[in-house]
Amino acid sequence: AQSVTQLDSQVPVFEEAPVELRCNYSSSVSVYLFWYVQYPNQGLQLLLKYLSGSTLVKGINGFEAEFNKSQTSFHLRKPSVHISDTAEYFCAVSDSNDYKLSFGAGTTVTVRA
Amino acid sequence: GAGVSQSPSNKVTEKGKDVELRCDPISGHTALYWYRQSLGQGLEFLIYFQGNSAPDKSGLPSDRFSAERTGGSVSTLTIQRTQQEDSAVYLCASSPSGGVTGELFFGEGSRLTVL
Numbered sequence: 393a394q395s396v397t398q399l400d401s402q403v404p405v406f407e408e409a410p411v412e413l414r415c416n417y418s419s420s421v422s423v424y425l426f427w428y429v430q431y432p433n434q435g436l437q438l439l440l441k442y443l444s445g446s447t448l449v450k451g452i453n454g455f456e457a458e459f460n461k462s463q464t465s466f467h468l469r470k471p472s473v474h475i476s477d478t479a480e481y482f483c484a485v486s487d488s489n490d491y492k493l494s495f496g497a498g499t500t501v502t503v504r505a
Numbered sequence: 506g507a508g509v510s511q512s513p514s515n516k517v518t519e520k521g522k523d524v525e526l527r528c529d530p531i532s533g534h535t536a537l538y539w540y541r542q543s544l545g546q547g548l549e550f551l552i553y554f555q556g557n558s559a560p561d562k563s564g565l566p567s568d569r570f571s572a573e574r575t576g577g578s579v580s581t582l583t584i585q586r587t588q589q590e591d592s593a594v595y596l597c598a599s600s601p602s603g604g605v606t607g608e609l610f611f612g613e614g615s616r617l618t619v620l
Contacts, residue, residue: 396547424605435509435611436596443606482547486605491536491555492564493605495548 394418394485398496405473406504413468413499415483422488425466427457430480430498439481442466453477478503507531509612511597517618518587526582526615530599537580538609539572542594551595554580587619 399414417423427439440451447459457468466483483496510529518524530537539551550564554574565571569587574580584591594616598609 398547401545426605428609428611433613435613436598436609437611438608441608484548491553491605492550492561493548493609494550495540497545497547 394420394423394487394494396483396485396494396496398481398483398499400499401497402500402502404502404504407475408472410471411469411473411477411501413481413483413501415466415468415496417464417466417483417485417494419464420487424486424488425457425459426484426486426493427451427455427466427468428482428484428495430482432479436482439468473501473503475503475505477501509597509599509610511595511612511615513615514613515616515618517620519620520589521586523583523585524587524617526584526595526617528580528582528597528599528612530578530580530597531601531610532578534599534601534610535577536600536602537574538598538600539580539582540596540598542596542614544593548596551582584617587617589619592617592619 395418397416405411425442428436429439430436442449442459450456480498482498484493486493512527535556537554540548552572553561569585572582594614596614598611
């Protein structure tokens, strides 16, 4: 089974500043990668996913992530955040032949005016 | 509603009592997952149902935990003789297919507090 490390538990950021959330996973031959977001008092929802193809993946709300196989990373970025991006963000990974997702511990992003 | 529905949203119980948590997945979704989210930790896989296949129970932490899915739809997670370490948010998710190439749709969770 995969393991996932989110290197930052809390990320405070000012509105309109860029943000990067780091995610590393244990090595495997072939993986699927995901970022989920959990807004306050809501369920998790998919932000973006990498299955194959281009290593740069674009998701909803202006987020993007880059798959780096050599570094086993899948960092999430947004060039300019809004107050409404305040949420908890979870990186998740699965082996391509497995239906179980392994989640990281989450990164809480707090956007301040 | 059209989303995954979980009940109760909050449950406070005394140590040693049994609890049942319910999940109504999105209609037509064949796959159903239970995860547990403890404070400061990631989501921990508990159990997976796919259609009429035998469930994958490999994530259940002890024999006090059990789950069933009736008619390929509603699922109930039961925790017997609850312990304080069972306090967590229990999340249910469904998916239209069995694999994870698609999206998991999560409910808002059931927060369990064991006193």
